[in-house]
Structure formats: structure tokens, C-alpha cells
Amino acid sequence: MRLTLSLVLAALSLVAHAVPIITPSEIALKSSRGLRLLSLADGVEPVWKTEDEKLQLMRAGINFFDATEVYALEQKFPPKNDFAAAATFPAPSRQAQVTPILATVSTANMQSDLNALTAFNNRYYKATTGAQASQWILDKIASGRTDITASLYSHSWAQPSVVLKIAGKSSGPVTIVGAHLDSINLSNPTNGRAPGADDDGTGTVNLIEGFRALVAAGFKPSTPVEFHWYSGEEAGLLGSQAIATAYRSAGVQVKAFMELDMSGYFKPGTKEVFALQADYIEEGLQTFLKSLITTYSRIPWALDKPCGYACSDHASWYKIGVPSVFPYEAVTGNDNPNIHSASDTTSVNGFSWAHSLEFAKIGVAFVYELAA
Ligand SMILES: *[C@@H]1O[C@H](CO)[C@@H](O)[C@H](O)[C@H]1NC(C)=O
Numbered sequence: 437m438r439l440t441l442s443l444v445l446a447a448l449s450l451v452a453h454a455v456p457i458i459t460p461s462e463i464a465l466k467s468s469r470g471l472r473l474l475s476l477a478d479g480v481e482p483v484w485k486t487e488d489e490k491l492q493l494m495r496a497g498i499n500f501f502d503a504t505e506v507y508a509l510e511q512k513f514p515p516k517n518d519f520a521a522a523a524t525f526p527a528p529s530r531q532a533q534v535t536p537i538l539a540t541v542s543t544a545n546m547q548s549d550l551n552a553l554t555a556f557n558n559r560y561y562k563a564t565t566g567a568q569a570s571q572w573i574l575d576k577i578a579s580g581r582t583d584i585t586a587s588l589y590s591h592s593w594a595q596p597s598v599v600l601k602i603a604g605k606s607s608g609p610v611t612i613v614g615a616h617l618d619s620i621n622l623s624n625p626t627n628g629r630a631p632g633a634d635d636d637g638t639g640t641v642n643l644i645e646g647f648r649a650l651v652a653a654g655f656k657p658s659t660p661v662e663f664h665w666y667s668g669e670e671a672g673l674l675g676s677q678a679i680a681t682a683y684r685s686a687g688v689q690v691k692a693f694m695e696l697d698m699s700g701y702f703k704p705g706t707k708e709v710f711a712l713q714a715d716y717i718e719e720g721l722q723t724f725l726k727s728l729i730t731t732y733s734r735i736p737w738a739l740d741k742p743c744g745y746a747c748s749d750h751a752s753w754y755k756i757g758v759p760s761v762f763p764y765e766a767v768t769g770n771d772n773p774n775i776h777s778a779s780d781t782t783s784v785n786g787f788s789w790a791h792s793l794e795f796a797k798i799g800v801a802f803v804y805e806l807a808a
């Protein structure tokens with residue numbers, strides 16, 4: 437009975453995929469009227485919502501992909517689902533080179549970068565201050581190296597994403613680390629104060645500082661490396677989906693993706709860990725991440741509860757078939773309760789730069805071990 441039903445469902449889904457239910461002209465018409473196409477669960481057609489309804493879902497803590505601008509391209513370039521064929525990830529072997537670089541990763545630099553980012557009233561994806569934050573990051577990561585390019589990645593909304601590329605000595609699949617640069621005050625998104633110190637100021641400065649440390653060490657990878665700071669994560673993974681879908685359609689080969697989204701808090705009195713997200717990740721890369729943590733960090737990993745559908749930018753890469761992982765600041769329940777509000781600052785009890793430093797270090801080690 438189960439088998440029969442699943443065969444019927446498989447046949448139906450084949451039909452559904454052969455003829456997209458939502459046509460490009462419907463998308464053009466409805467989005468011009470301010471509607472958004474939201475994907476709320478796996479294997480279920482997305483649904484149209486107003487901006488107000490979308491905000492209500494966000495306030496209710498319901499995660500989704502806002503697929504309005506990527507749906508049509510996704511139909512043309514369905515997920516590759518090539519996890520099985522993905523390269524294997526050998527255990528870390530570059531301790532002699534990596535450990536000295538990790539010793540140079542600076543919490544003082546991260547604090548100073550975060551002070552600048554939290555000084556914007558908010559980094560909302562539709563706000564002018566959100567766009568100014570992207571420009572601030574772009575200016576900050578200028579390296580003067582000709583094998584490194586950094587640029588703003590424009591979207592249809594105000595805040596660009598920021599994409600930094602380090603060329604490889606030879607070509608090969610790209611290793612990507614990402615964080616989201618936007619922040620949100622859920623009571624008043626456009627004008628409300630949203631320092632976003634932890635969400636995701638910490639991941640953002642972990643990557644800025646990790647990049648600085650790699651450049652200071654003269655790191656020149658064998659295969660290409662990219663650092664991404666995404667716009668609009670809080671509004672349905674907008675920036676990461678736009679970039680992942682564009683890479684998929686352009687045939688860019690991606691070796692691995694790691695998201696750093698919140699790394700600065702763990703509930704006082706609880707055990708400090710890397711909380712590994714347990715779903716929408718690729719197990720081979722997860723195994724590699726575990727050994728990276730065991731090799732390079734003073735704190736252990738622990739498996740978190742499933743983070744659920746569309747919970748951060750790794751889901752955008754997972755969706756197109758790229759091996760992805762997402763180490764998080766604490767297991768669910770011991771993570772930061774102050775996010776999405778004016779209270780997401782570094783002065784909350786439980787915020788720890790020593791904790792966040794471990795994530796910045798793992799970002800450096802991830803890049804070095806996979807691409808050197
Ligand atoms: C949102 O912003 C307003 C104005 O800055 C602020 O008064 C309010 O406390 C913020 N809301 C939350 C939930 O922090």
C-alpha cells in the first residue's frame with residue numbers, strides 16, 4: 437500500500453515537474469502587484485502571499501524560501517542532486533600551516549568591525565542603511581591583490597550581497613563560506629533599530645577577520661575560494677538563493693559550502709559547543725567538519741535538533757545540490773533569545789568573543805584544508 441501510494445505520488449510529481457504549475461507570466465503579473473511566491477515545505481508547490489502575510493509568517497517564526505525571483509530559473513535548472521558523486525573530503529592534514537594562521541585571528545578586530553556594522557540603525561535588506569552596510573564590507577575587504585576580486589552583487593532590492601573571490605592557482609570547484617549581512621527588527625523592519633550583533637553580525641565579522649588572517653599569511657589557494665555576505669536572508673534567503681541559482685544556471689562547480697549564522701552566544705551555565713545542524717546538510721561534509729573541529733578547536737561539536745526547512749543560507753546551496761554544512765552557536769534552546777530586535781547587542785549576558793573566535797578559526801581551517 438505504501439509502495440503503491442508512493443509510486444502514484446512519484447508519477448504525479450513527474451507530471452508536476454514536466455509542466456510548471458506557476459508560469460513565468462503569472463510570476464511577472466503577481467509580483468508586479470506586490471505578491472511574493474513563498475516555498476514553505478519540501479515537495480509542495482509554493483504559494484502567493486502579500487508582503488504583510490509574509491511578515492506575519494516571519495513574526496510567527498515560520499521559515500520559508502521567498503522564491504519569487506528564482507522560481508522560473510529553478511524550473512529550467514533543477515537541482516543536480518549530485519551528492520553521491522561529490523568529491524570526498526579527506527581528513528584535515530595541514531596543521532603545520534593552519535595552526536599558526538589560527539593564532540593570528542583577532543577578537544579585537546572582530547569587535548571593531550562589529551562596532552561599525554551595529555552602528556547602522558539596521559541592515560534591513562530594503563533600507564538605505566542596509567545598502568551602506570554592504571558598501572562598508574566591500575571597503576573593509578579591499579586587499580590590493582590582483583588574484584582577489586571583491587564586488588557588490590546587485591539585487592532587485594536596495595541591499596546588494598557582497599562576493600569576494602580568490603582565484604585558484606589552477607581551476608577547480610569553488611569552496612564557499614557564507615554569512616548574512618542583513619538584520620531585522622521584526623516589529624518595525626524598515627525603520628526599527630536592529631543592531632544584529634549576533635544575527636548575523638558575528639558570522640559576518642568571523643568571515644571578514646578570517647579573510648584578513650588568510651591574506652596576512654599570504655594564502656594562495658590551489659582551487660578557487662569565495663567569501664559571501666548575503667543580503668535578505670531574514671526575508672526568505674533572498675541573496676543566497678539568487679546567487680546559488682545563478683551559479684547553478686551558469687554551471688559553476690561548487691565543492692563545498694559552509695554557513696556561519698550566529699556564533700557569539702551560548703546560554704550562561706551551559707556547555708560550549710559547535711551545534712551542528714542536522715538537516716539540509718551533506719553527511720560527507722559534516723564528517724569533515726567534525727574532524728576539522730576536533731583538530732582545530734578547543735570546544736567540541738554536538739548534533740543539534742533539525743533546524744527545519746529554509747532555516748539559513750546553507751539551504752539555498754543544499755537546494756541546488758551543493759554539499760553544505762552549518763555549525764551554529766549553541767544547541768536550540770541554548771542559543772541567543774535576543775535576535776531580530778533592538779536587544780541583539782554584544783552586551784547581553786551570554787555573549788562571548790572567545791566563543792565566536794572558535795567559529796572564525798573553523799572558517800579559516802575549512803577554506804585552507806579544502807582549497808590549499
Ligand atoms: C524595533 O525598533 C523600535 C524603534 O527603534 C524599538 O523601539 C523597538 O524596541 C524595536 N523592537 C524590538 C522588538 O526590539
Ligand SMILES: [Zn+2]
Nearest residue numbers: 635636697698
Ligand atoms: Zn541569521
